[in-house]
Amino acid sequence: MLVGLISDVHSNATALKAVLSEMERMGVEKILHAGDIIGYNPYPNETIEMFIEHKIISILGNHERAIITGDYSDFNPYA
Numbered sequence: 001m002l003v004g005l006i007s008d009v010h011s012n013a014t015a016l017k018a019v020l021s022e023m024e025r026m027g028v029e030k031i032l033h034a035g036d037i038i039g040y041n042p043y044p045n046e047t048i049e050m051f052i053e054h055k056i057i058s059i060l061g062n063h064e065r066a067i068i069t070g071d072y073s074d075f076n077p078y079a
Helices: 013-026 044-053 062-069
Strands: 003-006 030-033
Touching: 003 013, 013 044
Parallel strands: 003 030
Antiparallel strands: none
């Protein structure tokens, strides 16, 4: 089984779509994600929909943790 690994998508639905297309072309059967599905870019809903559609398995990143806990103290205010 060919497994793909991605991380730090940060709501970049355009890039995610391109990566998923390439992984499909390569025959990737399962995709794992190492955190930060959302953040920075303007397409969180579309990004999450793609994660659900492709059954991508993900762990929480610091962006997800911050949204869940409300603790943004580890974030750079200038980023």
